[in-house]
Amino acid sequence: AAGVIQSPRHLIKEKRETATLKCYPIPRHDTVYWYQQGPGQDPQFLISFYEKMQSDKGSIPDRFSAQQFSDYHSELNMSSLELGDSALYFCASSWGGGDNSPLHFGNGTRLTVT
C-alpha cells in the first residue's frame, strides 16, 4: 500500500540558509501534519492542514512556514536556519472525515544544520 512520501531523506544546510521539505500524503488523505523530533526527543507537533487550510498550529517558529497544495502535498519552508533546527522532521497524513483514521507517518527528513 502507498505510504507517506517525504523528500529529501537527508538534507545538510549551513546556518542562515533556507530549506524546503516536501510531503506527499497517502492518496485520498486530506490532512497533513508536520512534526519535529530532536535527538533523543519525542516528536513535537509543528502545524497541520486540512483541505489545504491550516487547521492547527503548535510550536512552530516564525522562521518556518508551511502550506498544503491543491494536490494535497505539503511543503515546510524553513528560513534563517539555526543549529538547533537540526532534527528529524516527520510528515503524517490522515483522512479527516473518519473516526478511525490514525496518523500515518513518513520516514522523515533528517535535517542537519552546520
Next chain:
Amino acid sequence: AQSVTQLGSHVSVSEGALVLLRCNYSSSVPPYLFWYVQYPNQGLQLLLKYTTGATLVKGINGFEAEFKKSETSFHLTKPSAHMSDAAEYFCAVTLAAGNKLTFGGGTRVLVKP
C-alpha cells in the same frame, strides 16, 4: 488539553520474556490512544489504536494494549520478546480522530539474547 506519560525511558528484557511498556494519559474527554514503534532512522509505525469499543486491542507483531479508564492507563504488552522488537516505542493521545497527536517521551526497548 491532553498529555501522556511513559514510565521508564529505557527497558531491557530477555528474549522470550514479557514486554511491558507503561503509558498513562491525562485527558478532559474520552481519548483516542495509540502506540507507535520507531526503528532507528525510520518513521513512526502504528502498532495499535484504541478509539471506542473493546478495551483490549490487538496490534501488529504480537503486541496488545488494554485501555483502563479507571487507571487512565494504556499499557503495551507482548508475551514473548523477540530480538526484532528492539526499538523505541511511543504512546500517543488525541482528543478526536484526525487531530494532532501528543506523544509521550518514548521508551527504548533493548532485547538481550
